[in-house]
Amino acid sequence: MKANLTIESLRVDYKQRDQQITALNDVNFRLAYGTSASLIGPSGCGKSTLLNVLAGLNRNYRGKVLLNGESPQENDRTALILQDYGLLPWKTVWDNVKLGLQIKGMAKKECEIKTEEILRKLGLLDLRKRFPNQLSGGQRQRVAIARSLVLEPELLLMDEPFSSLDALTREEMQDLLLRLWQETKLTILLVTHNIEEAVFLGQKIFVMSTCPGTIIRELENPLAGDYSARGKVEFWEMAASLRSSLRRS
Ligand SMILES: Nc1ncnc2c1ncn2[C@@H]1O[C@H](COP(=O)(O)OP(=O)(O)OP(=O)(O)O)[C@@H](O)[C@H]1O
């Protein structure tokens, strides 16, 4: 398997004055190019810590973490999307999406072409003059996705991105993510607490133990990528199996 992402013997400790918390211990996994993976585990098991390491935001780790053979700090083809969207409230949709391209130093005309293209793709062009507080939660999350995708990342990390959305909007966003993954063949690592979401979106599903987190189960999921999966018996069987793994974790 040609691995895009390799993690070996990863350990992360948080040091507080007189105390050390081991958030991750002996985490090992690989993800091939273009795979979508879900990461699920109990609260506090180290999921966000893992994404922060992969995004290059937490450099205090031990073990091997390689993205295309580079350390996360060296690799600039990774995007991280958080639950609270992380949009700049004083900038319009258009400016929020364009900002990353400007920071990269892209020529003005090209910035505009790329911004327009991604907003159109995500159905946001009509909302381009609005500010984040004039948008619904689902629209804000779409802007956050547009802002990341416009930079053409190879690895998209998402930390519970849909957890504050209502059930129907959440399913719409899951369908949208599935479509984007199928079109772009990005590598996706999605952290979620929602078992059905993990099954709908993850070709691979990683289950983590309680803190200090490690991967205790790795499932291959042939149902990911099938828009009609939610109506299938196998989907609910997979979800039940995951649920029992989580109970045991
Ligand atoms: N900056 C920090 N300093 C000290 N301990 C921390 C810090 N950040 C996280 N932790 C601890 O590390 C462990 C893992 O935290 P993390 O946020 O990665 O968990 P999580 O799996 O994302 O949880 P949740 O599902 O609730 O978001 C927890 O015990 C947490 O209290």
Ligand SMILES: [Mg+2]
């Ligand atoms: Mg978290």
